[in-house]
Amino acid sequence: MAEFEPVLLRRILRKASVSLDAYRADGGYRALQKAVGEMTPEQVVDVVKASGLRGRGGAGFPTGLKWTFLPKGHPGPIYMCINADESEPCTFNNRILMEEDPHQVLEGIILSSYAVKATVAYLYIRYEYGPAARAMQQAIDEAYHAGLLGKNILGKHDFHLDVYIHRGAGAYICGEETGLIESLEGKRAWPRIKPPFPAVEGAFRKPTIVNNIETVACVTHIVDRGADWFKSIGVPADPNNPRDPGSYGPKLYCLSGHVNKPGVVELPLGVTVRELIDKHGGGVWKGRSVKAVIPGGLSMGFLTADELDTPLDFAGPGRVGCLGLGTAAVTVIDDQTNLVDVLYNICRFFEHESCGQCTPCREGTGWMLKIVDRIRRGLGRKEDLDILVEVGDRIGIMPGTTICGLADGAGWPVKTAIRKFRSEFESYIRRGTKAVSLPLAAAGH
Amino acid sequence: MSVLTPEIRRRIEAYIPRYPNKQAVTLPALHIVQDELRCVPMPAIREIAEMLDLSPAEVYDTMTFYGFFRDENNKLGKTRLWVCRGLACQLRGGDDVLQRVCERLNVRPGQTSADGHITVEFAECIGVCERAPAVLIDDAGRGPVEPEQVDDLIDELRRR
Numbered sequence: 001m002a003e004f005e006p007v008l009l010r011r012i013l014r015k016a017s018v019s020l021d022a023y024r025a026d027g028g029y030r031a032l033q034k035a036v037g038e039m040t041p042e043q044v045v046d047v048v049k050a051s052g053l054r055g056r057g058g059a060g061f062p063t064g065l066k067w068t069f070l071p072k073g074h075p076g077p078i079y080m081c082i083n084a085d086e087s088e089p090c091t092f093n094n095r096i097l098m099e100e101d102p103h104q105v106l107e108g109i110i111l112s113s114y115a116v117k118a119t120v121a122y123l124y125i126r127y128e129y130g131p132a133a134r135a136m137q138q139a140i141d142e143a144y145h146a147g148l149l150g151k152n153i154l155g156k157h158d159f160h161l162d163v164y165i166h167r168g169a170g171a172y173i174c175g176e177e178t179g180l181i182e183s184l185e186g187k188r189a190w191p192r193i194k195p196p197f198p199a200v201e202g203a204f205r206k207p208t209i210v211n212n213i214e215t216v217a218c219v220t221h222i223v224d225r226g227a228d229w230f231k232s233i234g235v236p237a238d239p240n241n242p243r244d245p246g247s248y249g250p251k252l253y254c255l256s257g258h259v260n261k262p263g264v265v266e267l268p269l270g271v272t273v274r275e276l277i278d279k280h281g282g283g284v285w286k287g288r289s290v291k292a293v294i295p296g297g298l299s300m301g302f303l304t305a306d307e308l309d310t311p312l313d314f315a316g317p318g319r320v321g322c323l324g325l326g327t328a329a330v331t332v333i334d335d336q337t338n339l340v341d342v343l344y345n346i347c348r349f350f351e352h353e354s355c356g357q358c359t360p361c362r363e364g365t366g367w368m369l370k371i372v373d374r375i376r377r378g379l380g381r382k383e384d385l386d387i388l389v390e391v392g393d394r395i396g397i398m399p400g401t402t403i404c405g406l407a408d409g410a411g412w413p414v415k416t417a418i419r420k421f422r423s424e425f426e427s428y429i430r431r432g433t434k435a436v437s438l439p440l441a442a443a444g445h
Numbered sequence: 446m447s448v449l450t451p452e453i454r455r456r457i458e459a460y461i462p463r464y465p466n467k468q469a470v471t472l473p474a475l476h477i478v479q480d481e482l483r484c485v486p487m488p489a490i491r492e493i494a495e496m497l498d499l500s501p502a503e504v505y506d507t508m509t510f511y512g513f514f515r516d517e518n519n520k521l522g523k524t525r526l527w528v529c530r531g532l533a534c535q536l537r538g539g540d541d542v543l544q545r546v547c548e549r550l551n552v553r554p555g556q557t558s559a560d561g562h563i564t565v566e567f568a569e570c571i572g573v574c575e576r577a578p579a580v581l582i583d584d585a586g587r588g589p590v591e592p593e594q595v596d597d598l599i600d601e602l603r604r605r
């Protein structure tokens with residue numbers, strides 16, 4: 001197979017300028033020009049549908065299909081919400097796209113808004129991404145000056161769009177699409193019960209599409225190069241499974257933890273964990289070997305060292321007991337690491353970030369943290385592991401006990417850690433080992 | 446007397462046309478006020494509510510949902526230094542960085558150094574995991590910051 005040529009990182013890898021002029025000189029806004037000049041919004045939706053693009057924010061929902069859920073012939077306004085909350089731990093590709101190629105992102109936002117006939121796009125950026133927010137604001141300002149935003153964009157009668165940045169305030173739950181909408185509306189970010197889905201009733205009770213930064217960046221290239229090009233990359237749908245929409249296109253994989261070269265790499269969907277670690281991450285650090293890998297952000301659960309040939313497409317991680325591909329953020333944990341400490345870190349995160357609205361999630365994340373903390377302090381009991389698995393199994397939208405998927409994401413790492421590494425937890429409990437250090441970080445919450 | 450200066454009011458008002466209702470300006474307003482006053486005191490909450498046609502309880506409800514905003518009893522220092530405690534950072538020594546920062550400034554997470562310069566916080570993953578262990582200085586990530594680099598970092602922030 002020919003060497004894959006990065007698409008989303010093409011300009012970033014050569015450290016191209018973020019200015020509008022430089023972006024245009026590299027063919028930027030060609031796709032927008034084409035869409036506005038030659039295509040109706042419906043045709044843009046069709047090409048995105050035909051490309052098989054699935055959302056990059058974690059759930060993998062087919063993007064074109066989501067767009068068709070908007071009510072037909074709605075008088076407006078329709079809102080676009082771009083999700084740049086990017087708070088799934090160990091995920092950072094949205095940040096790099098916004099900081100280092102903001103016009104690529106903005107072109108995707110304008111194109112997607114054109115397709116769904118949105119007149120306002122809110123770009124919800126987590127507070128911690130100050131430089132990204134400033135880079136995007138500069139790109140937006142340049143775009144207004146150049147007639148790429150505002151009224152009658154590129155001279156097209158009746159194509160109006162305003163893009164506003166809305167900054168978060170340090171809460172993971174604002175990444176959940178209806179939590180994001182509530183936060184945008186100035187309320188506490190309590191996710192909404194669905195249905196109605198945002199496409200029907202979203203921001204300010206109007207039809208709303210929520211899409212991830214990387215998703216809209218892909219839209220630019222799909223309009224530019226066509227659906228067939230996008231479909232030639234990645235893993236085709238399984239012909240024996242009519243419900244598999246396939247895993248097409250390039251993906252930004254974030255590598256972190258115990259690898260020699262942490263960073264973001266762009267590859268066709270479906271690369272194996274082993275290839276990512278060995279070829280792109282420079283191997284495990286300090287000459288050690290892998291104990292465990294988290295394949296898609298903390299919510300997805302664990303892979304063992306025997307599961308490194310798992311392909312990271314939308315279906316791969318699920319086949320080995322993980323929740324899914326998630327954000328494709330791969331965190332490597334070496335053989336010298338205590339998994340009890342790792343699980344404690346994860347449980348602490350979800351307990352801290354549960355919005356508290358649903359009792360099973362609020363209490364479940366709290367109890368899981370307490371139990372893992374007890375184990376970590378050398379006071380674990382044999383039955384604790386079964387209790388943890390039971391709690392993990394019962395909280396979430398999949399068992400039907402909570403409003404949003406945060407609880408599923410809290411349960412999955414616990415369940416997979418104990419199912420896949422039970423003997424390590426058992427021997428830790430048996431020995432009554434205290435973690436080497438109980439760092440200060442644990443003190444606060 | 447108003448705690449919101451005319452300049453702060455002007456900046457908040459500039460957000461109003463961006464949204465179909467005024468409540469959506471709550472978060473931007475809280476950010477503007479905390480940036481300037483280093484906290485959101487009760488009188489400011491009342492004034493924001495008045496500007497946005499809300500009850501103070503609504504503003505307070507939103508404000509306290511986010512652990513991010515401080516009341517007048519917990520004013521921020523000049524610089525807010527967040528140390529990441531996320532997994533990617535923990536795997537590469539983040540806990541030692543937090544420990545070192547706290548020792549050096551003689552504070553616990555959430556507190557401000559005696560000279561009022563630096564407020565220390567722990568953060569959940571701040572999205573610069575490729576440069577772990579990482580810190581966030583106000584709203585900009587930086588890394589790697591190893592435990593032995595903490596002293597220099599603090600000196601730098603104090604000179605700001």
Ligand SMILES: Cc1cc2nc3c(=O)[nH]c(=O)nc-3n(C[C@H](O)[C@H](O)[C@H](O)COP(=O)(O)O)c2cc1C
Nearest residue numbers: 055056057083086087175176177211212215405406
């Ligand atoms: C707890 C939770 C946190 C989430 N955080 C994010 C996030 O930070 N960024 C994101 O794009 N999607 C996040 N999502 C997924 C969104 O709800 C939504 O599916 C996504 O933004 C849709 O965009 P996409 O189809 O382009 O992926 C989160 C979901 C849950 C349940």
Ligand code: SF4
Nearest residue numbers: 355357358361402404
């Ligand atoms: S599942 Fe958890 S985070 Fe989601 S709405 Fe319920 S309590 Fe909030």
Ligand code: FES
Nearest residue numbers: 529531534573574
């Ligand atoms: S875990 Fe520290 S920046 Fe992501």
